[in-house]
Amino acid sequence: MKSILIKALPILFITSVSLTAVAVDVENSRNGYSLHENQTYASQTGYQKLLSGGDLTSWWTQNISSTMRTAIIPNRLSANTFKSNSSDWTKELGEVTANTHLGEMTLTDAINDPRAAVKAMIILHKGEVVLETYPGLRPTDSHFWASVAKPTAALLIEQLIDEGKLHDSDTVSTHLPDFAGTALGNTKVIELLDMVPGTDTHDSSKTRMDPDSIATRYYRAEFGEAYKNGKVETVRDILKSAGRTSPAGQVFEYSSGITQMLVFIAEAVTGQSWSDAFDDRVWSHVRADSALQIHLAPDGMAAAHGIVSSRLRDLARYGLLYTPYWSLVADKQVVSDAALARIAKPHYSHDTFMKGDGKRFTSYLGEAPLGNSRQWDAVYADGGMFKGGLFGQGLYVSPNEGIVIAYFSTVPSSPLHRFVRPLAKKLYQN
Known part of the structure; x- marks a missing residue:
């Protein structure tokens, strides 16, 4: 199957980072934008301004295909109709409380607080809708997934592992010969999946502020911004230049570039573009409401690490694929039981997790996990x-309970993250 390609001009990328909490009137994004607003925001779009989480960010998260090349993966099956049990649950779930960076509040308070800039939220329990709200979107609007999209890159790798076409222990150069002799060429697939490569590819506030870091360079390349001497690099070439900082497997260091290595491997093994492979293997089997948008770098690379857009219900459908209720939203099981078992048991220790970015994830979730x-x-x-x-986007899945919590926001730090565990536990009781 072939996805449809839409071409647009790349947006400006600025390297310095300012994560300032900004209140956003999300009613503006729900009501739509004028011609003047569309033109103004498009001309002002830049990486630093996007990170502020203000009105420009709010516009961009719903209009990425206006600023980047985009592969459209159509919805090929008729959408399923979710049963709704929200009349019994909405008030009860709205009263669930959490201790957030904005203070102790109920879920209803968090959704209504302009500092949270919540665009939309849906909760499924055993395949039924128990809460759904759209303060800043129309239900038919598509929205930016951000790094919630990273498991899509892993899913194709999981399928190829199930099929015996690659193994966790394979090195990158086994499937990408052009990486032979590089630091990442000697890295194993499992080390990519779990983001413990031991290379200078770390994506953090510090590396984003360094104009010469690997992270800054691969974002520049992704958005078509020249690095030096007017040259626009490619993400693939930048990652070839990555150096080793420590033995692999010792520290969890978050990196969108490492996710993109999984994209390159999936393309090499399947012989398809990532968008076409995801279409054939996943999205063509989903009873989605609308198309999935995969936004692309200037060289056509699918930015599956995060620059992906869809309607909220389709993100929830994706989450349901990881549960026994997958048949409600798909015509075949695309996430195998074996893949789920691999995800459920972290390969690396909790200590490896906490030595690195695990501290940050534990902090904003409010409850320590086993690991990533x-x-x-x-x-x-x-x-x-x-x-x-x-x-502030999020996807929480409890496979055994058929719980899916999905939400779109427009602030760098969302209070909704602190609610996923209390909400899930509330639903566990029923």
Whole structure:
């Protein structure tokens, strides 16, 4: 199957970072934008301004295909109709409380607080909708997933492992010969999946402020911004230049560039573009409401680490693929039981997790997990799985209970992250 390609001009990328909490009137994004606003925001779009989480960010998260090349993966099956049990649950879930960086508050308070800039939220329990709200979106609007998309890159790798076409222990150069002799060429697939490569590819506030860091360079390349001497690099070439900082497997260091290595491997093994492979293997089997948008770098690289857009319900459908209720939203099981078992048991220790970015994820979730696993930020002993994204996006899945919590926001730090565990536990009781 072939996805449809839409071309647009790349957006400006600025390297310095300012993560300032900004209140956003999300009603503006729900009501739509004028011609003047669209033109103004498009001309002002820049990386530093996007990270502020203000009105420009709010516009961009719903209009990425206006600023970047985009592969459209159509919805090929008729959408399923979710049963709704929200009348019994909405008030009860709205009263769930959490201690957030904005203070102790109920879920209803968090959704209504302009500092949280919540665009939309949905909760499924055993495949039924128990809460759904759209303060800043129309239900038919698509929105930026951010790093919530990272498990999509891992899913293709999981399928190829299931099929015996690659192994966790394979080195990168086994499948990408052009990486032979590089630091990442000697890195194992499992070390990519769990983000413990021991290379200078770390994506953090510090590396984003360094104009010469690998992270800054691969974001520049992704958005078509020249690095030096007017040259626009490619993410692939930048990652070839990565150096080793420590033995692999010792520290969890978050990196979108490492996720992109999984994209390159999936393309090499399948012989397809990543978008076409994801279409064939996953999205064509999902009973989605609308198309999935995969936004692309200037060289056509699918930015599956995070620059992906869809409707909220389709993100929830994706989450449900990781549960026994997958048949409600798909015509075949695309996440195998074996893959789920691999995700549920972190390969590396809790100590490896906490030596690095595990401290940050534990802090904003409010409850320490077992660790990160295979592109999921956190997995818990009761089976809960969480993946977060910049600007407060989130996807929480409890496979055994068929719980899916999905949300879109527009602030760098969302209070909703602190609610996923209390909400899941509330639903466990029923």
